[in-house]
Structure formats: C-alpha cells, structure tokens
Amino acid sequence: MKAWAEWFYKSKVWSETREAYLISQQYICERCGAPAKIVHHRDYITQANINDQSITLCWDNLEALCQECHNKEHHAKSERKMRYRFTEDGNITPPPIHEKILAKNRPRGDYNFTLQGRAYVV
Incomplete structure (x- = not known):
C-alpha cells in the first residue's frame, strides 16, 4: 500500500464498501473462482483520483480477487519490464x-x- 493511500484503505467507508462487495461476490474470485479476500480497483487508485468516489467506492470499478490473481494483475507489468x-x-x-x-x-x-x-x- 502506498503511503499516500493509507488513510483511504484504513477508512471506515472503504472497510464497509470492501466487506459489502466481497459478500455480494460470495468471497469468490471473479477471475478463477478461488476464495477471494482482496477487493481490487480495476482503474487503479492514484493521488489524482483518490478523492473520486466513482473510482474508489463504485462497485463497477471493483473486483473480488484471490491473492494469486491479484499478484498476477499487479506484477504482470513489472514482469514484462524484466524480460x-x-x-x-x-x-x-x-x-x-x-x-x-x-x-x-x-x-x-x-x-x-x-x-x-x-x-x-x-
């Protein structure tokens, strides 16, 4: 977690949104069907959009993921750079x-x- 986003991820509104979204997806990864424990933002949160609730809290921008799929999402770009x-x-x-x-x-x-x-x- 980036230091500038820590306040958001520790906020009550994010905690409640995250929990409600995971419940709505029955804690199932939307990519592979494994147990999900992470709520991923499809459009990544940046310093420029962290106060935009259509990015941070809108369910259309959220995705329930397992740890493996979340790692693939975030590390795929860095792996390509390493080739x-x-x-x-x-x-x-x-x-x-x-x-x-x-x-x-x-x-x-x-x-x-x-x-x-x-x-x-x-």
Missing part, C-alpha cells in the same frame, strides 16, 4: 533487475563482461 530485449542494432539487453543482482553479488576485483564482449574490472 530481455533487443537494441536497434540487434544486441540483447538484460532486464534491469539482472544487472542489479549481478552488481550486488559480484566480488570486488571480479571481471564484468558487457553484452558487446568488452570486459572491465569492478
């Missing part, structure tokens, strides 16, 4: 997280090889 890609000249580029992991776990003085075959000492 290997190609530059315009055809060289493969690793996902950004890959470079961070390598840098963190590489011993000092170890060689680092770029994808273009160049090596340098870290």
Whole structure:
C-alpha cells in the first residue's frame, strides 16, 4: 500500500464498501473462482483520483480477487519490464533487475563482461 493511500484503505467507508462487495461476490474470485479476500480497483487508485468516489467506492470499478490473481494483475507489468530485449542494432539487453543482482553479488576485483564482449574490472 502506498503511503499516500493509507488513510483511504484504513477508512471506515472503504472497510464497509470492501466487506459489502466481497459478500455480494460470495468471497469468490471473479477471475478463477478461488476464495477471494482482496477487493481490487480495476482503474487503479492514484493521488489524482483518490478523492473520486466513482473510482474508489463504485462497485463497477471493483473486483473480488484471490491473492494469486491479484499478484498476477499487479506484477504482470513489472514482469514484462524484466524480460530481455533487443537494441536497434540487434544486441540483447538484460532486464534491469539482472544487472542489479549481478552488481550486488559480484566480488570486488571480479571481471564484468558487457553484452558487446568488452570486459572491465569492478
């Protein structure tokens, strides 16, 4: 939960809306049929729309989800960003997280090889 949205998710009106919506869906995930415990906003809440009740509290914008489906919804975009890609000249580029992991776990003085075959000492 983002810090700027904490007040909303802890509010009585959200708690009551969330509970009523889950009851209306019989606590069943609307995507896979598993037990639901999360009420997801189809149009994500942002700092710009957090005070707009048609976004935050309207049942047309809510969806009962299980944890797995909710994770898929929110992590699908970041997973796409983490895939290997190609530059315009055809060289493969690793996902950004890959470079961070390598840098963190590489011993000092170890060689680092770029994808273009160049090596340098870290």
